[in-house]
Amino acid sequence: VSTRTYRQYCALARTLDIVGDRWALLIVRELLGGPKRYSDLLGALDGIGTSVLAGRLRSLEVDGVVRRRRLPPPAASAVYELTAMGDELGDALLPLIMWGARHALGARRDGEAFRAEWPLLVLQRAIDPAAAAGVHQTIRFDIDGSVAHLRVVDGHISVHAGPPEEPAEVAVTLDVGTLVDIGSGRVALADALAAGRIAIDGRPEAVQTAMALVGALSGTRRASRPSGPD
Amino acid sequence: VSTRTYRQYCALARTLDIVGDRWALLIVRELLGGPKRYSDLLGALDGIGTSVLAGRLRSLEVDGVVRRRRLPPPAASAVYELTAMGDELGDALLPLIMWGARHALGARRDGEAFRAEWPLLVLQRAIDPAAAAGVHQTIRFDIDGSVAHLRVVDGHISVHAGPPEEPAEVAVTLDVGTLVDIGSGRVALADALAAGRIAIDGRPEAVQTAMALVGALSGTRRASRPSGPD
DNA sequence: CGGCATCCATTTTGATACTG
């Protein structure tokens, strides 16, 4: 109950007082895709202790990042979801995620978990909403055997684990290596396509639309600054 | 030496494997202002244990965020500084810091440390380099009794603790409450000025230049997105 | 002295068992 703090009146230190504990930001990441139940989170975060998960959820709730909501009568269960503040935190994480993609994400190590939703969560927030306006389609991603899909409904983009219920208009298949090469900026999307590292399935028109969306990433690349050591 | 990891092939998880441990990001923050010695860091990070600081520095060095450099002969000491990768991490932290400024930074609590360099580090990276081109001046900030200064030398902006050695062209005095109100977007700079919450000293011409700089913040405010819970 | 390594009392964490 001691709620350890850095005792610094600094925006970064205060942020870390809230989400700096182990697992906290990964819980937020899981919730970026939408509301999840306790057991969903437990299943997604391999290695977290049940008491740690319960504790983090409570403290994130107290701090206003997460909200616990009881589901309507039929389901006697509860879900956790991000508040508006938590959703904004998701935006603030994007540059950190891209930094990790460029510098911390080498090859996949032995035994490392991977889920196709993770990279899609970046797409969801990086796609220019204007480019998605008027679009209505489902894109299925098959990445190293893990499947997830992006649903675009007139500007609103959502991410879902697993295959879509209705067959997707567009299906994309690639391996993680290709994805990281593109996401980190080491390889251009066009080059990866030309090299046959990405398989895209669907009616040409739908594929066109999908490509336009993914091409319209806003501010994912870091702003270049003049100085800085080395 | 067990180097605990989340074992997830995810850019966020990998990032946290590197800088997710307690104190790690605050060490990076301290180094954003330039090279520091071990004892400087120890002094700035109240509450950190000596072994934790040494351990973090070593692991940040191994991961390529920080570099240890021996100073030339006169000083028989060593300093730690950010690598290019660490400097990029600084950029990636800005949105997180702004999130904290908006949502996690209420009133200053009892016993909380505060140093004027902290907010200036944000200014340093948020000021549009183009706006700073050709400018050559020193701005002294006196915030709640803590003093630091921004040195602008033709587009290159540096932050230093304490008062400048040569008298500053412009001197700004305000309290943390005002600073947070402005930084979090709750109060416009112009309104705070009009309300007399900020005292600015200096030749009118120099003040004009300084105001233009601080007015030219690039991308500090979050991009508004359409959806999101609540 | 600056730059740590060592030792030890507390916390936090991870894993498992247990309960409404």
Added chain:
DNA sequence: CAGTATCAAAATGGATGCCG
């Protein structure tokens, strides 16, 4: 299913000591 209770292992925070 959604947690709480329990307990061993790891991480932290302090203090102290060592060494060039």
